[in-house]
Amino acid sequence: MSDDDNSPISVRAAKLLFADLKHAPALVLAVSGGPDSVALMWLAARWRRSLKRGPRLTVVTVDHGLRVEAGREAREVKRLATELGLAHRTLRWRGAKPKTGLPAAAREARYRLLAQAARAAGASHVLTAHTRDDQAETLLMRMLRGSGLAGLSAMARLAERDDIVLARPLLDVPKSQLIATLKRAKIGFADDPTNRDTAFTRPRLRALLPLLAAEGGDARSLARLAGRVARANAAVEVLTDGAERFLRLTDRDDAPHGPGVRSFDGVAFASLPEEVRLRLLLRAINALGHEGPAELGKVETLLSVLDQALALGPRAAANGRPVLKQTLAGALISLAGGRIHIAPAPARRSQKGT
Known part of the structure; x- marks a missing residue:
């Protein structure tokens, strides 16, 4: 990506984000209506139009039933998806919600519903809009929990979940670039106030990032650290595979x-x-x-x-x-x-x- 974190994503750079997915039969795009996921949808639609033959794209919005605005935001996502020529589905997390551990439970429900939608659409991948900023926050959360190498690797670009590949094509992209891209394209997006609700851990850590950045620990540096830990973790996994063979011998x-x-x-x-x-x-x-x-x-x-x-x-x-x-x-x-x-x-x- 561009060294200018506030510049819109170029057409060429956008194509590179999705290049490895062009032979997939179908893709599900997880779009909530916030800037990151709306940018994912817009970039993916533009990339798909540039291909003679490419995967079918289905946009899926998960309504957790936790905010009254969620229904309106899902309808807005559907409107934009339709303008872009994409199919859209809204899935709802039904049933009682836990009083504790709500973010983790909502995340599990979201991935379960997305995997179900992918199977129904014949999709091999679910694409989420996690960014470099999300990667930095995830690393900080896991550091505070005292995670091992695997945990400190933070999020992987590709991961298998419920027999579906979870892909994060924007993992090296700063959120500011996505917002700049949407502003240039004159595309609106929703603002979820829970992203600033300090009752939850992630928003509290998000508020600390400017202070860390002033000491050199900005999102770019933290994401780079996660990548280096992931590299070390992969090496230890290879050693463990070899150790299993050694023990059998x-x-x-x-x-x-x-x-x-x-x-x-x-x-x-x-x-x-x-x-x-x-x-x-x-x-x-x-x-x-x-x-x-x-x-x-x-x-x-x-x-x-x-x-x-x-x-x-x-x-x-x-x-x-x-x-x-x-x-x-x-x-x-x-x-x-x-x-x-x-x-x-x-x-x-x-x-x-x-």
Whole structure:
């Protein structure tokens, strides 16, 4: 993109944003009516017109039922989509809304509805309008939560969700450029006041960005940091893949294998770097557990206990009884006979009367 963050996006630059998607059969554009998503719709429509053959575009607006203005904004998106020659659907998040964790619940509902719309439209991708500014805010949120490398990688340009590819073509584009693009095209957009509601974490962090920018921590720098962390995270994932192969090669012939259990030789496991050991445990627990993804902090605690037990060496195998046995995220982790075993934990017994 242009070094001038306040300049409109050129036709050539806009084509590059979507170039990798030209062979997709169909695309769903997630458009709320705010400046970012309206710019996504306008840029995508202009790009599609430049192609002799290209993907079908369907605009989808999700009405969460949280603001009275949402219905009017959805109708305005439909009007603009129609002017651009695009199909439009409004989907509504129905049912009771949680009293706590509302932003996260709304986000999950939005992605679920978008994936459903994509399948109905025969679309391979859902395009969202996340920008460089959103990337910077996401990094800050995850830093404050103490996330690991994967979390600090922030948002990926492409991610799979519910068997649909989630694409973020504007992830390197500053919001100011999108607004400049819409102003030049004389296209209006909605203003969602919840984006400034300091009752929520993201708007509070957004208000801090000018202060961070004054110290050199602007959105460009933060997004660059997220990209560098993502690069390191990808490298560690490759190392973890190699470690899994190494552990299989060092296994005894009688080591338990199969879809219902993972087993590692303790000595071989202990020889690996700590971050790799941690990821091996995370992968196994998430694959075999039945209570959702494991929390990173709890797996770190488990690894520490395992390391201490493995350090005891032969003394840890007295009488063949497990020297460690605990459940985490619906998985049963044990250490016996010098081997680490991960398997699905038995289902919890329901309490009487429930």
